[in-house]
Amino acid sequence: MNKIPFTPEGLEKIKKELEYLIKVERRNVIKAIEEARAHGDISENAEYEAAKERQAYIEGRIQELSGILANAEIIPALTKVPDKVQFGVKVKLLNLDTDEIVTYRIVGPYEADPSNGSISLYSPLARSLIGKEVGDEIQVDTPSGIKNFEILDIEI
CATH class of the missing domain: 1.10.287.180 (Transcription elongation factor, GreA/GreB, N-terminal domain)
Structure with a gap:
């Protein structure tokens, strides 16, 4: 496994x-x-x-x-803010379609709880975010349609 x-x-x-x-x-x-x-x-x-x-x-x-x-x-806790989105970080996003700002922490599949701001590393949104930097724009295909986001901040 x-x-x-x-x-x-x-x-x-x-x-x-x-x-x-x-x-x-x-x-x-x-x-x-x-x-x-x-x-x-x-x-x-x-x-x-x-x-x-x-x-x-x-x-x-x-x-x-x-x-x-x-x-x-x-996965060891980060000690400094990385330049790119990776496992364990909090990512502040601007939904370019609604102007809503949301923050998610990227965690493992058994820790994920989107209603409390934690998304699985394997979710479509997290997969689209991994490796991206502040200022990058991403497009995510979700069950409710395509959504567009801009990465505003990366935190630990």
């Missing part, structure tokens, strides 16, 4: 979620299953079924996160 890029903060978030699932959620769901079993016949026990479904979800998520961590590659 290919390495998955992460910022140091993003990798720490994944580690904390995994630790929480293992140390807290896994134990809680085992207790819930035991309590549901104590109610008698499990063939028609909704609490038991719900707890087993929750257990399956938790175990699946633990496996998923373990796989992600096994293939994670930390």
